[in-house]
Amino acid sequence: MSGTGEMTRVPTAQDEARFWALVDSGWERLGAEAAALRRALIARDPEEDGDGDEYAVDAWLDPLLGHLRELCVGLSARELTDLDRVLERKLHDLDRADVHDVTDGSDDGFLYARGWIVALGREYYEAVRADPAMAVLDADCEEMCYFFAHLHEERFGEWPETGSGICRETGGNEAGWAEADSAGEA
Template identity: 45%
Template sequence: MTDTPGPLFAVVFSLALLGFIVTVAFLSRNRSPNFTFHSARSAESPNSLDDPHRVEPGMNEEKFWELIAHAWGAGATELRHKLLIPEEAEQAADRLLEMSDFMVMSLQESLALLSQEDLASFDEILEHKLYDIDREDVHEYVDGSDDGFLYSRGFIVAAGKDVFDAVDADPSVWVVEAELEPICYISAEVYEEVYGERLVHNTGISRESGSNKAGWS
């Protein structure tokens, strides 16, 4: 007859197995890839050096355009430049619109890391850029209803400094129909979400279509 393990052996085996399971669970939890990362960042500022969305404090136009370019990623640089090449502009705009969800999300993440003052400054610069091209000569080539014209101007700003400056100087270079509504209010919405209050500027201008009275006859 084959010997069977006694009760004492069963108890010892169960305790050993339980200890092994507890040890593995403890080690797995502490080896989680996010464990050390979050602990390290908690003691640092949001703009820590290892953060890909880090921006030096102090917002200005140069940093404004850098944030927008960074949100697209390096892969979109050539596409954005092609917006100014008539025979390639439409295809480039379509491709950029396909990428726009990622761009908006990336920019939101960067904006959420800004100080309250810098985030407000970013939105003020954005409002000025939208206001500057709220003009009849721009509308002639961009077209669209009040909202559509605003969202089209949002795409032009999102396309970056080179495209914006080109359209601002000579609106006839714009040959595509493309809108990007989220950009028009992105920093104001992030501000309200992060700081719990509505962002109000006392600049006397507005991003809404038709606000730039000097630009309309």
């Protein structure tokens, strides 16, 4: 329950599917080169020292976000709120000490690294969740972290209320940091 007595809202399977479909559609609009870079990132061996190729997708992030913005034209306030709730949950789920150990960064830097992970799509997101070593040091996609909330505010004049009861900010996922805290006490 949230502090207002209402049930905490979690993303539905339909909302999550729509979220990932929008992200994937944005990438599809970028063409074969961008697709190849994403595949290479997912297929790489995180144990091998990279030669910086993992950052090649950075050049495609602004165009991706532009396409994502276009794909969201005409969405209602509720639809944008639902998408923001999914994004918030994805960022929260990545808010873990083991992911931070790979990405590094300040509180804001770690949030932006998690935005980068989500912006790369479901397959990469799931790869990092399963094996944090798949994450990339100092990756950054700040704009993705509040993408749908900003669209909502631009169109409807207010920040969306997701009702999730969670926080996307670094340290908001207490369970994601608890294991690291208990390991430090041992």
